[in-house]
Amino acid sequence: MIQSDPSNAALSLDHRQFRNDEFWQIIPAWKDVTHDQFGDHLWQAKNSVKRLSEVKDVLGDRVSDELMNDIDAGLKIAPMNIRITPYVFSLMDWDNPVNDPLRKQFLPIASQMLPDHPYYLADSLYEDVDSPVPMLTHRYPDKVLFLPLTTCPVYCSYCTRSRIIGGSTESVEKETYGANMERTEEAFQYIANNPCIEDVVISGGDAFNMTAKHIEFIGNRLLEIDHVRRLRYATKGIAILPQKILTDDRWVEAFFNVHRRGRELGKQVVIHTHFSSPREITEWSRRAMDRLFAESVIVRNQAVLQEGVNSETDVMIRLTKKMSYMNIQPYYVYVHDMVPGCEHLRTSLAEAVELEKQVRGCTAGFNTPTFVCDAPGGGGKRHVSSYEHYDQENGISVWRAPNVKPDELFLYFDPLYKLSADSQARWNDATQRENMVNHAIHSVDLKLTQDQRQKISKRLESAYHQPK
Ligand code: SF4
Structure with a gap:
């Protein structure tokens, strides 16, 4: 609570x-x-x-x-x-x-663990749908997400890419691959041929699992593209294996080389990391950050809001202040995605909105994370308070993303265990469930044409009206 x-x-x-x-x-x-x-x-x-x-x-x-x-x-x-x-x-x-x-x-x-929500999605963020070529998601006009590998130094239960990361389990078949230079060529070509793209997130998987050679190869290929202005290497590594920053000199030097080259070209090369609990932070983390800070590397953090992990105000404030103290900028806190196996870790949207209120003001604004809901269906990150409609009783929120997919609506659903007994009973009835969703969609007062309304209904029906 x-x-x-x-x-x-x-x-x-x-x-x-x-x-x-x-x-x-x-x-x-x-x-x-x-x-x-x-x-x-x-x-x-x-x-x-x-x-x-x-x-x-x-x-x-x-x-x-x-x-x-x-x-x-x-x-x-x-x-x-x-x-x-x-x-x-x-x-x-x-x-x-x-x-x-x-x-x-x-x-x-x-x-x-709890049964998945009836409308969970394995690819909740539509990363595969919004993928023009393998390993690349292009959603925001000037930014792409590049996923050159599917392994990590740890595997997180809350991973939004559990459909592809970390090898097959008893319940999910997956292909697992490490970074491979030949396989990345199509992604480089796509970025080079799209002059709008200025920002590339190199994720996966986790950049910690790339070799020093891959770090430099991928970084340099991207920096060579004139219109690419910003690279972000995404790694949870500083949170769960800070020893690599302290003792893997080849990997660290490879990253520093790309960082220095970026500076020579007037381009940003930064790290995005992933602390979710202040308990992950020790003197090892601080020393790792000291090494990066001494080279002027900017590190930003993206935490995932998880029930019983960081859902309490004092924990989130401690996480925020501890990261700021060691020169990590708390950037985002994500409302947990609607992916399988995670229902017990999800919070309601209302809790995220309240937590954001409680955290804001505990420190300077530039060190205060933005709490976002990554709208299922590929709407992108939306501020938690920017929903168009929120039926809190039934846990249904409706979102728009005018700069991403202007003609669409997106739905996020609170976990059922957070709802009243009456509401849970309604969710157990297929007809009532569908009525609740339709009511939420029609509560949004949009000046849409008939064509636009039909398009929205069609997509939502295929995504949400067939409970998994
Ligand atoms: S480090 Fe990131 S990509 Fe890897 S398992 Fe954790 S959340 Fe998923």
Whole structure:
């Protein structure tokens, strides 16, 4: 539940404390691991937890059979595999794993998972629909999203790209690929042939999993295109494997080379990272940021709002202030996308609007994240308060995106567990469900032609009127 008095969190100086103990030694398998070993990114990668059996190997008697069975059942239905660096694994609270915000993000347990919303979408943001060539999504006029690989150093339970990231699971078949120079050519050609494009997000997957050679190759190819002005490498790495910034000199130098070349050309090369909990931040994170800051690298953060992870005001304020303190700009907080396997992590839109109110004013505006709903169906990021209509009783919000798809409407649905018993009963009835959606759409007073209305209805029917 969101707290209504954020003043203590806003005034507290706790955000200046960075954990600097040997916290990993509490894990039985790592009790003799030294500071230097733990600080080596190769040791981190080699000892990452990738299988259920490894959870037991690492924790020994510290994990109960009951929890192991719960994780086992969770992995059978989750769309993401597990991969957890020792850094994150040992920051989890193994005395209270069920309620731990880090465990919730990376290690699903069946007892907390809920059935997907009837109108969930595997590709909620229409990244595949708005894709003119493989690996590229072109939605905003001057920006593209480039996805050259599908692997990451950790796999997040809340991943919006669970349909393609991290290899097949028991419930989802996926193709997995690392960055491959030949496969990227079509994307470069598309960008070069579209002079509107100024901004390229290089994501995936995670840029941490690209080799130094790929970092430079992709960065330099894009910088060579005259009209490309801004590159953003997207990586969760600083949050879950800061040791790579500190010890993988080849990778870091490759990034710095692209960054320097960008500066020579008058172009921005930045990093977008992905902290969602202040518990992910330690002295390792601060030292990693010091190295990037010394080279004038701009780092921005995109957090995902998750129930029981960062949905409380004091947690979100601490996250915001802690990141600002180590020179990361809190950029976005996303309302959780309507993707499978995540219903238990979603909040209502009303909670996001309230949380935004509570956080705003705790620090300077440029360090205050913008809370957005990435409108399902490819409407793009919309400020949480900018909906056209919100039926809070039934959890249905309607959105427009005039600069992206001017003739369309987009719908976001709150998770059913947040609704009243009466509303949940209505959602269980197919006819009432459809009526509620139609009523919400028609509540938006738009001066649309008959043709435009038909187009909107057709798309919404195919996307939402066939419950998955
Ligand atoms: S790091 Fe990003 S792309 Fe990779 S699993 Fe997490 S959310 Fe998905």
